[in-house]
Amino acid sequence: MCPLTGHIFEDPVTLETGQTYERVAIMEWFSKGNKTCPVTGKTLEYQTVPFTNSILKRLIDSWKSKHSRSMLSSASRPMGSPREHEYKAEAAVFILEQLLTVFGREENTANAKHLLALGGLQFLIQRFRYGNLDEKTRVAALLSTCIEADPSCRNHVARHVDKEGVLELLHCKEVKSRSNAVFLLFDLICLNRRKDVRFFLSGLQKEVIVSSMHILLLFLQSCSLEQKPSVAVLLLHLDLLVDQQKYSIYREEAVDTITSALDTSLFDEKARETCCRALLIMGARISLSGTVITQDYILQKAGFYNRPELDVISQPELDVLEYNATNILTDTEEEEAVEDWLIRLSTSLVSDGKKSFLDSFSQCLSCGHREMTKVCLITMVWFSSSLASLPESEFQLSAFSVLISKLKENLENSEWVEHKILAATSLLNFTKIPG
Known part of the structure; x- marks a missing residue:
């Protein structure tokens, strides 16, 4: 394990002192002006980062391949006396953190899926309830990793996780x-x-939600650009749940x-990706x-999707059929x-x-993307449909002229038929707004 990160090596590099570090960690060490080996304290003749220690990397990869599954199985089922059980549980959480978060994306996902197959989700939920603050922190990240690996477990986590622990x-x-x-919390509001x-959300006391919104507001103001859309959506969920006032x-x-x-998405690819996800989540069809x-x-x-020339049901159609089966067709509420x-x-x-959405x-x-x-x-379809459905619309059609002109452009010029359908549907919705 790297002495700087405390995690299993992913890309080990060995310095002239014989000490090995994770490449990213030692590069950060050098970037701060350090000219010594972090472990030995000796001044280094060269501050350049060497090539990957391929022998060590092969050994680690071989070890992971042989032992990761048995470690996952063992870590998810701690046994023994209460004291031994608690000790093993804490150790298990540490091992799971190594196996689910420090490797490449594909390996993390594979390990998370294997943990779920072993029934490890219930173990994590229990540790989140009974563990100390540090353990809860680790388990929260592991639960998010499991949800990312298999989103179908999201509902189970939402039903059984200790909500007071999340707020703690x-x-x-x-x-x-x-x-x-x-x-x-963001993962747990993305339910179907x-x-x-x-x-x-309503299982939480209103006073607790309000204090949580204040914390989220501070977090929103300090988090990265890529994180902001998700945090904003979470804040909206809490605010619209408890506050019906005109201003908030x-x-x-x-x-x-x-x-x-939205403005940043015009030139920043990462911001565009997270902004798109946030807009889709707001649409509430999952x-x-x-x-x-x-x-x-x-x-x-x-x-x-009802065209007669379609002989085979596509995956999007299957997803919609599943959604209908569990929601709309059986539940007007x-x-x-x-x-x-x-x-x-x-x-x-x-x-x-304050800004013009x-x-x-x-x-x-x-934007052309x-x-x-x-x-x-x-987004424009559910947005226009919602405003048009208001009994006495608070808005006049003229307020949306800037959007209507862009919708007409997409309807007339887009090369994708789905875009044309979405634009036409939105325009039809706008015709139901007075003015």
Whole structure:
């Protein structure tokens, strides 16, 4: 293990003193002006980072291949006396952290899936309830890793995780604890049923939610650009759950953050990716397996997936069928919950925030990037539909002229038929708004 990171080596490099470090860690050490070996303290003649220690890397890769599965199995089932059980549980969490978070993305995912197959999810949930603060912090990150590896376990975690424990981490002064809590909370609001999201959040006391929103606001102001859209969506969920007032500083900051993310998405690829995900999550159509299916749900309603020439059911159609089977077709109350969320969200996007969401959004509609344009068109469908469904619309059609012109451009000029359908659907919705 690297003496600087405390983690198993991924890319080991050996210095002239014979000490080995993780490449990224020793590069950071040198970047701070250090000219010595971190372990021996000896001044180095060369501060350049050498090539990978290929012999050590092969040994480590071989060891991981032989032992990772047996270690996962052992770590997920600690046994013995209460004291021994507690000791083994803490050690197991440490081992799982090594196996699920410090390797490459593919290996982390494979290990997480194997842990889930062994029934390790219940072990993590138990350790999150009974562990100390440090253990809870580690387990929160592991639960997020498991959800990323297999989104279908999200509902189980949301039903059984200790919510007070999540809030304990959120209110903690330790940056890592707070960060892990924020992103676990975000994972747990991405459920396939809007009723379940409301139930998960409403189980918390209003006073606790308000204090949590203040912490989220501070976190939002200090986190990275890539993280901001997700945190803003989480803040909106909490605010719209407990606060029906005309004005909210939390809602304003969240809307401004999403608007700024749209502006940044025009030139920053990473920001574009996270902004697109946040917009899709807001659309509230997620399958049980964790796939965001807002576009496919809209296209199916428009008849796009009912064409007779389609002999084989596509994966998007299967996802929509699964979503319908567990939500809309069997539960009118669920659809009402979705519509209520989208109406309040759409109203907030227009009314709250110092910056113009509509202006920024219109720029993204004509940015020329296929994925960004698609996500914006998807968003525009539920946005326009929600505003049009208000009994007495608070808005006049003229307020959306900047969007309507961009929708017409997509309808007339887009080379993708899905874009045309989404643009046409939005335009049809806007015709139902007075003026």
